[in-house]
Structures are given as structure tokens and as C-alpha cells.
Amino acid sequence: MPFIVFEGLDGSGKSSLMSAFERELQSKGLKTIRTREPGGTPLGDEIREMILRRDGPAPTPRTELLLYEASRAQHVDQVIRPHLEKNDWVLCDRFSASSVAFQAGGRAISEDWVEKLNDFATDGLKPELTVLLDLSVGESRRRRNNRESQGGEKEDRIESEADSFHERVRQAFLRQAQQDPKHWLVLNAGATPEELLKQLNEHVRSLKWLGF
Template sequence: MHFIVFEGLDGAGKSTLIEGLKRELTTLGESVVLTREPGGTELGEKIRELLLTKDGESPVARAELLLYEAARAQHCDKVIEPALAKKHWVICDRFSASSIAFQAGGRGLDRKTIDQLNSFATQDLAPALWVLLDLTTAEAMRRMQGRDLDRFESENKDFHERVRQRYLDLAKENQQSWLVLDASRKPSELMLELMAKLKERKLWPA
């Protein structure tokens, strides 16, 4: 069992690849917990609502960050740690790197503060692998066409460009714990590459 996180722009194809990975692992008899941020717990899902809605008062950037971190602390203690203790796989749609990409890259908050808050919220829990689905903002937006966009998805192109760049910087900073996939490829190709890389990194069931 391993803890694996998927990151990337909204519309990059995280949910699609996560479902594929879950299917492959389940077929091999592994037990898999799928979860997401913000959310994953009852409290976290309520915070998710507050964060993503376009109705009412928007949080200022610092409040936004703190709401994410509150949901994350709850998620780590109530879902991720217990599942790992039971030797389940945990596959998570977004985690602490999203706060660096969106709140530092997108919103311009101080990186060091975010690192400290991430460390506090997660108690330094980190996945065995971060998978970045890298896609141009134009293609990500195209894939979201027709959807009712949430508060982040409604941000402008520059915001999403900064988020994308921050993800790429993060992955470059820490190549042994990040895998960058070119998300413009077909889902079936992405799945094959993901499985090959997990095997290479000894993160696949023996």
C-alpha cells in the first residue's frame, strides 16, 4: 500500500486517471481509499462548500488558506492516517501541494508561511509520490467547457498560468517525489505510463 496524490489544474484529468488507477489496483486485490481535498471528511466537505461557492462573501487569501489547512488537518487525522495504518492504498485528489500552487502561485501568498501551515496541518505526512498532470491552461479550460465553474475555475487565465508554473517548479525542486505526466495525451496512454512509472519506482504491488 502507498499514499499517492494527484495534482494539476482543474480539468487536467485527475479524476479520470484516479478512477483508472483505482480500477487497476482493485483488480489486483488491493484495498483502495479514494479521497479528495478540500473535503474527504464531513467537516472537510462543509469547508469545501465554503471555499468553492461563488455565493456570498469571498474569503480573503489568508482566510482561504486557513480554511484549506483546517480541512487538511481533519482529513489527515480522520481519513488518511487511519487508512494507511490499516494498510490501505490512499489515492488523494489534491493535497498540500495545491496550497502552494494556488495560494502561493495563484494568490501570491508567502511560500514559507504556506510550508509551515502545511507542515502543521499534515504533521509532515507526505505521499510516496506526487503525480502532476501538466496541461496548458487553454486545454484545461477547454475540457471544463459547459460546466458550471466554481470560484477557482472562474479565475482568469493569468491565475491558472501561475498555478501551472508553480506546480512545474515544485516538481522540478523535488524530482524524486514527483512524476510529471503530459496530460494532453489520451487517458489510456496516461494510465499505461503511470503504471510503468509506479513499477519503476517500486510503488506497484509485487
């Protein structure tokens, strides 16, 4: 059941690497699904809008955590598990580790609570591999600004948080990776897209998953 999650600050290159890796899988004739959090289902997309919009009432930190978890539960039940049961490769942009990074690290909610709610929302489902695209806060902001000035995604409510918030998020991602090296791959997101794809390919090859 190849379930791979991509994590990192916004602008770290998750979408770019996911597209390139998905093409790689498809060229090997493997069936893939690419999805994201919050969102990934029609209800989840509505919750995403509630969390990320900048022109509506902002949730408090506990509410925000519960909204992410609600979106996640729907996503696991309706999309992720059904695809894993068919042996499709599931590539997911953010998952439980983002709640630990943003809600525990960024918002200072207790990590115990975040983990309990993650377990409840995922019904115990864990990715086999989490790829962390590690990038400095300054570089991540530069890339987001570039993307926005080229007509790409606009800054959302979470992205507009202070650099100190994003620095705590970055450190919380790195801590999780250090605590579970068997299930994490940390890549220096400052590398070129070609180099990142090569490193990911090599790592997945070393895992010897069926079909890769």
C-alpha cells in the same frame, strides 16, 4: 504506506486517471481509498462549500489558505492516516502541493508561510508520489467547459479566476516537481487516457511497492 496524490489544473484529467488507476489496483486485489481536497470528511465537505461557492462571502487570501489547511488537518487525522496505517492505497485528489500552487503561486502568499501551515496541517505527512497532470491553461478551460456543457461539475469560485492566475498555478506546480523529482511524476495531460494510465503503471512498477 502507498500515498499517491494527483495534482494539476482543474480539467487536467485527475478524476479520470484516478478512477482508471484505482480499477487497476483493485484488479490486483489491493485495498484502496479514493479521496479529495478540500473535503474528504463531513466537516471538510462543509469547508469545501465555504471555499468554492460563488454565491456566498468570499474569503480573503489568508482566510482561504487557513480554510484549506483546516480541511486538510481533519482529512489527515480522520481519513488518510488511519487508512495508511491499515496499508490501504490512498489516492488523493489534491494535497499540500495545491496550497503552494494556488495560495503561494496564484494568490502570492509567501511560500514559507504556506509550507509552515502545510506542515502543521499534515503533521508532517508527505505523499510518497505526487502525479502532476500538466496541461495548458487554454486546454484546461476547454475541457472544463465541455464537462460543464455535458451536465458535469459547474465552474467554482477558484476555476472562475483569470487565465493569468491559472498560469501562475501551473508554473508553481512545475517548479515543485522540478525541485523534488524523486517524489513527483509529471505527465503530459494532453495524452490519451490509455497512454496516461500506462505511464503511471510503469512508473509505479518501477518503484517496486508491495503488491503492485
